[in-house]
Amino acid sequence: MSKQTIRSVQKRIANGELRLRNLVAEHLSTIEKSNSEINAVTHLDDDGAYERADHIEAKIKEGKAGPLAGAIIGIKEAICEAGKPATCASNMLLNFKSVYNATVIDRMHNDDALFLARHNMDEFAMGSTNEYSVHGTVRNPHNIDYVTGGSSGGSAAAVAAHFVQASLGSDSGGSIRQPAAYCGVVGLKPSYGRVSRYGLIAYASSFDSIGPLTNSVEDAALILSSIAGHDKNDMTSVANPVSDYINAVDNPNRNIRIGIPEEYFGEGLDAEIHQKIMSLIGQLEVDGATLVPIKLPHSEYAISTYYILATAEASSNLARYDGVRYGHRALIDKINKLESEDTVLNKMYKLSRTEGFGIEVKRRIMLGTYVLSSGYYDAYYSKAQKVRRLIQQDFLQAFEKVDIIVSPTTPTTAFPIGSKLDDPVQMYLNDIYTISANLAGIGGINVPIGFHSNGLPMGLQFMASAFEEERLIASARLIERLQA
Numbered sequence: 010m011s012k013q014t015i016r017s018v019q020k021r022i023a024n025g026e027l028r029l030r031n032l033v034a035e036h037l038s039t040i041e042k043s044n045s046e047i048n049a050v051t052h053l054d055d056d057g058a059y060e061r062a063d064h065i066e067a068k069i070k071e072g073k074a075g076p077l078a079g080a081i082i083g084i085k086e087a088i089c090e091a092g093k094p095a096t097c098a099s100n101m102l103l104n105f106k107s108v109y110n111a112t113v114i115d116r117m118h119n120d121d122a123l124f125l126a127r128h129n130m131d132e133f134a135m136g137s138t139n140e141y142s143v144h145g146t147v148r149n150p151h152n153i154d155y156v157t158g159g160s161s162g163g164s165a166a167a168v169a170a171h172f173v174q175a176s177l178g179s180d181s182g183g184s185i186r187q188p189a190a191y192c193g194v195v196g197l198k199p200s201y202g203r204v205s206r207y208g209l210i211a212y213a214s215s216f217d218s219i220g221p222l223t224n225s226v227e228d229a230a231l232i233l234s235s236i237a238g239h240d241k242n243d244m245t246s247v248a249n250p251v252s253d254y255i256n257a258v259d260n261p262n263r264n265i266r267i268g269i270p271e272e273y274f275g276e277g278l279d280a281e282i283h284q285k286i287m288s289l290i291g292q293l294e295v296d297g298a299t300l301v302p303i304k305l306p307h308s309e310y311a312i313s314t315y316y317i318l319a320t321a322e323a324s325s326n327l328a329r330y331d332g333v334r335y336g337h338r339a340l341i342d343k344i345n346k347l348e349s350e351d352t353v354l355n356k357m358y359k360l361s362r363t364e365g366f367g368i369e370v371k372r373r374i375m376l377g378t379y380v381l382s383s384g385y386y387d388a389y390y391s392k393a394q395k396v397r398r399l400i401q402q403d404f405l406q407a408f409e410k411v412d413i414i415v416s417p418t419t420p421t422t423a424f425p426i427g428s429k430l431d432d433p434v435q436m437y438l439n440d441i442y443t444i445s446a447n448l449a450g451i452g453g454i455n456v457p458i459g460f461h462s463n464g465l466p467m468g469l470q471f472m473a474s475a476f477e478e479e480r481l482i483a484s485a486r487l488i489e490r491l492q493a
Contacts, residue, residue: 014224015077015079015223015227015228015231016225016227016228016231018174019078019079022066023069029062029063029065030062032079036081036125036171036172039170043170043172046148046153047147047166048146048148049129049162049163049164049166049167049170050127051094051098051129052093053125054124054125058124058125061123068121075119075122076121076234077120078122079123080122080123080174080175081123081174081175082123082124082125083167083168084124084164084176085176085177085178086098086127086129086163087134087179087209087210088113088177088208089107089109089114089208090110090124091110092107093106093107094127095107096143097210098141098142099143099366099370100364100365100366101133101365101366102330102336107208110208111205112205113208116236117232117236125172125173126167128161128163128167129142129163130160130163131159131162131184132367132370133370134181135160135323135370135373136159136369136436137184137437138157138158138426138439139159140430147162147166148166150170151169151192151193151423151464151465151466154425154426155423155425155465156423157191157192158189158190158191158192159187160181161176161179161180161184164177164188165188165191165192165194166188169192174228175221175224175228175232176223177220177236178221179209179212180196180198180217180219180220181212181216181447182443182444182447183198183439183442185198185220185222186198186468186470187418187419187440189222189455190419190455190467191422191466192423192466193457193466193468194224195223195455195456195485197220197229197453197481198220198453199220199237200218200450200451201216201245201450201475202247202450202476203246203249203452205238205240205242205246206219206245211326212326213318213322215318215322216318225489226454226482226486226489229485230254230257230258230482231255252478252479257480257483260483261490264298264299265412265413265484266298266299267293267294267301267413267484268301268302268303268413269300269301269303269415270303271302271303279461281467282422282461283417285469289469290415293487293488301410303410303414304403304407305400305407305445307399307403308403308445310396310399311441311445312438312441313393313396314397315447315448316437317389317393318393318394318397319377321390322377323370323373324377324378325377327370330365332358332365333357336361336365338361339360339361343360380393397448401449404451404472405474408473408474413472414473415469416442416469418442418468418469418470419439419443419468420438422463422466422467423465443470445472446472452477452478453481454484454485455469455470456469456485456489458492
């Protein structure tokens with residue numbers, strides 16, 4: 010099945026060249042042929058998809074269809090959809106089905122999107138490779154021996170493999186943009202508060218953002234237009250007006266000031282990625298952009314700061330999964346066999362969480378509990394919050410001089426499956442260019458920029474000031490046009 014955008018499909022349906030029911034069948038056929046190898050899809054809504062297709066097609070013929078009519082969408086397992094599995098790729102929630110829709114699901118449904126599949130992910134969104142999943146590893150469609158990135162690796166792979174036209178993912182430290190770069194698709198992380206988090210199963214509440222993974226910048230703008238805006242169910246969502254993102258696609262401003270942070274183009278960056286980015290922004294300069302060297306001096310502390318704060322929030326968020334109120338409960342005969350002087354209740358807590366959580370989730374819970382403990386709170390958590398503020402100030406000062414900041418999305422292309430499992434710190438470093446945006450609460454977008462000599466995709470990242478997603482979209486569109 011060839012690459013399709015939402016807009017291209019909409020035109021074919023409007024012209025009578027394509028029936029939406031037949032398009033659903035094409036996507037299901039592609040999934041059937043390739044998902045056993047790629048492992049991106051964990052649940053399909055076959056029958057419901059055909060019924061929905063007929064309903065949407067009738068609305069198209071009546072001229073009453075919404076802006077996402079014709080769009081076939083996938084959803085990361087961490088985003089709740091009523092009646093569908095929301096396992097977060099964990100044994101802890103293995104049999105859980107959501108009883109309500111996330112706000113983003115309702116909004117896209119109202120705009121006539123068709124939800125076809127739910128997508129694999131790193132357990133509770135904790136991972137950078139999609140190797141930490143109860144459903145198994147997701148494989149890169151461009152080379153199945155390589156990782157997809159994470160935690161939204163299933164969403165990125167599904168779009169790249171043409172299982173769906175677009176997918177919703179979540180991004181806490183790069184979890185949309187990094188897999189988008191590894192899989193060669195567009196990945197947009199909105200500013201914190203731009204899109205409601207209601208119905209997103211939390212990893213780190215002050216970092217998490219829901220956003221689209223798509224085959225084009227225009228599709229990302231279409232979906233963001235649908236899901237952005239204030240939600241009374243989410244007190245962290247903002248009431249700022251939603252911009253005209255489609256206009257930013259159609260009329261991108263070429264006369265922009267592009268900040269080039271010296272900290273993001275130094276040691277550790279692959280030479281081909283570096284060269285390709287500089288070539289592209291050089292072309293933007295010829296077309297009217299101004300390139301401005303900038304500094305983000307506290308970037309070197311971003312990884313450490315993020316993994317202190319995010320794991321602390323994860324430790325708190327995941328405390329609810331105790332086998333009593335939520336999640337997996339160990340069998341009583343196993344509990345009774347535990348050789349311990351603990352009470353039965355404590356044994357149940359311990360065994361339920363031991364069986365329910367995987368290795369990476371346990372690692373982050375332990376780290377988060379440690380930094381929140383009374384003896385280390387000031388030394389780690391409190392200090393990390395101060396550094397987070399310094400990182401935010403770096404960006405505020407930079408955006409006084411520039412309109413947009415460019416960087417690599419990842420330091421390298423995707424790497425072989427299993428190659429970094431024994432060294433989690435090296436795995437965490439793959440997010441070195443994406444984490445700062447989450448710490449600062451600003452938006453970021455990955456734009457595919459072709460293929461490396463090793464045959465794998467490369468990505469470029471733009472970051473913009475908070476709630477200026479139209480600048481992200483316009484800048485990304487300029488890069489997209491250069492490669493058309």
